[in-house]
Amino acid sequence: MDINAVKQAIRDVPDFPKPGILFKDITTAIKNPEIVSFLSKHIADYYRNKGINKVAGIESRGFIFGSILALQLNAGFIPVRKPGKLPAETLKKTYSLEYGEDAVEIHKDAINPGDIVLLHDDLLATGGTALAALELLQELGAKKVYTNFLIELEFLKGIERLKEYTEVYSLIKY
Numbered sequence: 001m002d003i004n005a006v007k008q009a010i011r012d013v014p015d016f017p018k019p020g021i022l023f024k025d026i027t028t029a030i031k032n033p034e035i036v037s038f039l040s041k042h043i044a045d046y047y048r049n050k051g052i053n054k055v056a057g058i059e060s061r062g063f064i065f066g067s068i069l070a071l072q073l074n075a076g077f078i079p080v081r082k083p084g085k086l087p088a089e090t091l092k093k094t095y096s097l098e099y100g101e102d103a104v105e106i107h108k109d110a111i112n113p114g115d116i117v118l119l120h121d122d123l124l125a126t127g128g129t130a131l132a133a134l135e136l137l138q139e140l141g142a143k144k145v146y147t148n149f150l151i152e153l154e155f156l157k158g159i160e161r162l163k164e165y166t167e168v169y170s171l172i173k174y
């Protein structure tokens with residue numbers, strides 16, 4: 001198993017969820033146990049010995065490997081969710097999309113000052129979602145935030161918005 005084999009297993013779905021978007025569907029890859037095991041070990045090895053004590057996953061595909069990585073790194077797991085889903089007091093960050101805006105929320109007590117956090121999502125596109133999540137983590141007092149994606153769509157240059165604030169590692173690039 002290698003990164004190229006994982007790349008081959010990711011399915012392209014044209015015009016989902018709307019016309020013009022080429023959706024990178026990871027379900028075809030992660031139904032294979034060897035891929036789940038390879039990806040979780042590869043990413044966890046990359047981040048071991050960095051003092052990470054919390055992994056924050058972005059709803060909803062970021063929850064899949066976010067929780068596996070938390071287990072592998074002996075870290076806690078924090079959900080970063082769409083508005084209105086978290087039950088207790090939250091902090092919210094709104095960000096703009098091509099048309100309109102969206103937002104993410106986090107529980108106010110999710111982070112303790114000094115936490116070293118790994119922020120994870122399945123895919124980096126324009127970077128708006130990850131940047132909003134990163135700002136929430138920083139506002140709550142995270143000491144350092146590393147950011148990981150399974151997939152980066154390089155042509156959208158999301159990295160340019162993130163690299164000033166966080167070290168980014170993406171496994172598969174298009």
Ligand code: AMP
Pocket residue numbers: 021022023024025058059061121122123124125126127128129130158
């Ligand atoms: P962005 O905020 O533009 O970086 O978008 C990132 C979020 O949208 C991630 O949670 C992705 O799962 C999702 N996303 C954006 N574009 C795609 C795509 N082409 N294929 C799959 N997911 C995508």
